[in-house]
Amino acid sequence: MKVTTIYFSATYTTCRVVEAIAANLSNEVTTYDITNDTSTDVVTIPADELVVVGVPVYAGRVPAMAAERLRRFRGENTPAVVVAVYGNRHYDDAVLELHDIITEQGFRTVSAGAFVAQHSIFPKVGKARPDAADKADIERFTKRSARLLIIGFGDIELPGNRPYKAPGGIPIFPTASKKCTACGACARLCPTGAIDPASPKGVDKTKCIKCGRCIVVCPINARRFYGIKYSLAAARFNSAFAARRENEMWFAVEK
Numbered sequence: 001m002k003v004t005t006i007y008f009s010a011t012y013t014t015c016r017v018v019e020a021i022a023a024n025l026s027n028e029v030t031t032y033d034i035t036n037d038t039s040t041d042v043v044t045i046p047a048d049e050l051v052v053v054g055v056p057v058y059a060g061r062v063p064a065m066a067a068e069r070l071r072r073f074r075g076e077n078t079p080a081v082v083v084a085v086y087g088n089r090h091y092d093d094a095v096l097e098l099h100d101i102i103t104e105q106g107f108r109t110v111s112a113g114a115f116v117a118q119h120s121i122f123p124k125v126g127k128a129r130p131d132a133a134d135k136a137d138i139e140r141f142t143k144r145s146a147r148l149l150i151i152g153f154g155d156i157e158l159p160g161n162r163p164y165k166a167p168g169g170i171p172i173f174p175t176a177s178k179k180c181t182a183c184g185a186c187a188r189l190c191p192t193g194a195i196d197p198a199s200p201k202g203v204d205k206t207k208c209i210k211c212g213r214c215i216v217v218c219p220i221n222a223r224r225f226y227g228i229k230y231s232l233a234a235a236r237f238n239s240a241f242a243a244r245r246e247n248e249m250w251f252a253v254e255k
Contacts, residue, residue, distance in 0.1 A: 001025070001149065004045050006032045006073055007054040007083075008066035010191060010211035013117035014085040017130060017138060018054035021081060024142040025050065034069040035191050035213070044074045050110075050149065051075065053102055054083035056120070056211075059168045060092025063209065065191060067101055075106035079153075081145050082112040087119025088126035089241045095250075096160025109156050111145040113138075114248045120212035121170070121225060122237045137247045144251055152255035159250075172230045173208050174215055176201040180222040186214035 003026040009015035015033065022029045032043070045051055051073075055066045062084075080102050084094045091114040099109050115134060119125040130138070176186075180201050187195040194207035195214060203214075215223045225234075 002028045002030070002049045003052060004030045004032065004049060005052045005054070006034060006070065008035050008056065008063060008069065008191075009033065009054070010035055010056065010213040011120045011216045013120075013130070014054045014056050014083070017085055017115050017117070018052050018083055020135065020138050021083065021142050021145075022052050024139060025052075025146055032073070034066065036189065037069060040072055042072050042074060044076065045078050047076045047078050049078060051078055051080040051102070051107060052083065053080055053098065053107075054085060055094070055098055056117075057084050057086035057091045057094040057114075058209070058211075060090065060094060060165050061167055062094050062097045062101065063211070064167070065209065067097075070101055071105060073105055075102070075108075078107050079110045079149060080107040082109050084112075084114045085117045086114060087122070088116050088129070088245050089119070089237075090245075091248075093160040093162075093164040096158045096162070097164050099156070099158055100162075108153075109158075110148050110153050110252050111141065112156065112158055112250045113141050116245055116247055119237075119241075121172075121210060122234050124234075124238050125241050134247060137249070141247075141249045144249075148252060148254065153252035154255055156250060156252040169210060170229075170233050172225055172227065172233060173203050173205050173210060174212070174223050174225050175203055177222050177224065177226075179220060181220065183219065185217050185219060186223055189213055189217045
């Protein structure tokens, strides 16, 4: 079966999870990285293929930008594996919301997973994840998903609420330290265009979604979250969510 992967992955952890699933399912994989993709061209994926769709969880929701960009993909009753990657706090309504988005676009969810990765704003939480145990979970998830594709599947029940929780966030933003050389890598790769190429040390707070892309692409580690507000928020968050959470997986009923 041909597999198409579609993912929004600012810090590259979601893409690693999605690509690991796809690699275990097929040798023929087409990839759509929608993190910086502003195309509006409609892509239709036929019923005899499989889609693996992945997004990070931002404050318990699918990132609004990812939701918007996903809507150019159309299925023809096409099976889909749904993946939400979150930073060890909780996925809240994101798994259900992602399922709803792709269902509206003509896909059928065969399985869904909420997988833990290192938190993009508070990196001490979920540090070094996905780890070996997470990768083993991903492999088990993939095998069971593949079995359902062979024997047939029906409906799936997923956790979450409708209406979804209200979007929220912490009023902190990444900026550059004194060692920034203004190379412009962060500006070129920012998904929202929140960094001015002519003055890349700052950030447009009206556009920034705090995805962490500018931090991970900086070649000299000159960008980060910092300041008193961040330090206080980090202390609270690190304490509240230090305990390891495990991955969760859901599967459609067998036919």
